[in-house]
Amino acid sequence: MSHGKQFTLYTHVGGPNGWKVALxxxxxGLSYESIYLDFQKNEQKQSPHIDYNPNxxxxxxxxxxxxDFVLWESNAILLYLVDKYDTEKRxxxxxxxxxxxxxxxxxxxxSGQGPYFGQYSWFARYHPEKVLSALERYQKETQRVLGVLDGVLAKSPSGWLVGGKFTIADLSFYTWDRAAISSILKDVEGVDVEKQFPAFRAWHKKTEARDSVKKLTELQAGLRTQTA
Structure with missing residues (x-):
């Protein structure tokens, strides 16, 4: 493993949790090397990754x-990085x-966003049988979570979740929200994210406009093309 960069990030081309750490x-402005694990080859369960992350x-x-401090669980990583390296508390x-x-x-x-959105993706893409009741449940849970966020953001003068500014709280949701908009709710009859969740949508667009997000969205699109 090269240590030319300060961090090594084990991640996945499509996995939302890895991309939020990269963001x-x-x-x-920290230097890092991303290692994209191939889930079809079960690399996430094999050495060297499993030696670092028993999960x-x-x-x-x-x-x-x-x-060579090792940490896993995306939100624990976010907290570590801002605690140790965000000296200006931006x-x-x-x-x-x-x-x-x-x-x-x-x-x-x-607990409330990642698992529900992730379970929908599992039942929609990978489960060997089509379980309509499961798909419906997780589509409804996705809408519920968006409703929680929309209600809070609608009352926020800054349009952010905490502190009157963009923080890791906002960042933590972004990559899974993108999946909800582009995939989970895209074909659900009667759901219009723009109209039903306007504060949420405005919040999402503000995050989407950040330079870091634009850079990594472009990178991810390129990687998807290479692995297609």
């Missing part, structure tokens, strides 16, 4: 300038109560 590394899921981050908060609110959103993303 934060870009935002912080065998992505992302896994190795910080070579901190004694993407986090300092107020005690706001810190807890930021953590609240990270927990909600990890």
């Amino acid at each position: 934060l590394l870009e935002e912080l 065998g899921r992505i992302p896994t981050l190795i910080d070579h300038k901190n004694g 993407l986090t908060v300092t107020d005690e109560k706001e810190k807890h609110i930021l953590n609240q959103w990270l927990f909600f993303q990890a």
Whole structure:
């Protein structure tokens, strides 16, 4: 493994959780090398990745300038990176109560957004049988989560989740939200994200316009083309 970059990021071309870590590394201007694991070959469950991450899921981050410190679980990685490397606190908060609110959103993303959106993707793409009740459940849960976000964002003067600015709380949702808009809800009859969730959609577009997001969206599209 080359240590020319400060970080090694084990990730996946399509996996939303890996891309949100890459987004934060870009935002912080940190150097990293991405290793894209091939899930069809089960590389995430094999050495060397499994030696670092016993859960065998992505992302896994190795910080070579901190004694090759290894961390997995995407939101834990986000917290580590801002705690150690966001010295200006651009993407986090300092107020005690706001810190807890930021953590609240990270927990909600990890427990309420990622699993539901991910389960839809599983049943839509990989499950050997078509289970319509499962697809319907996760489509409805996706709409529910978007409704929670939309309701909170509609009351936020800044249009962000916490601290009156873009933070890792907002970033943590983006890659899975993109999947919801482009895939999960795209063909659901009667759902118009723009009209039904306007505050959410405005929030998503503001994040989408960031330089880091534009850069990595282009990179991901290129990688998808190469692996198609």
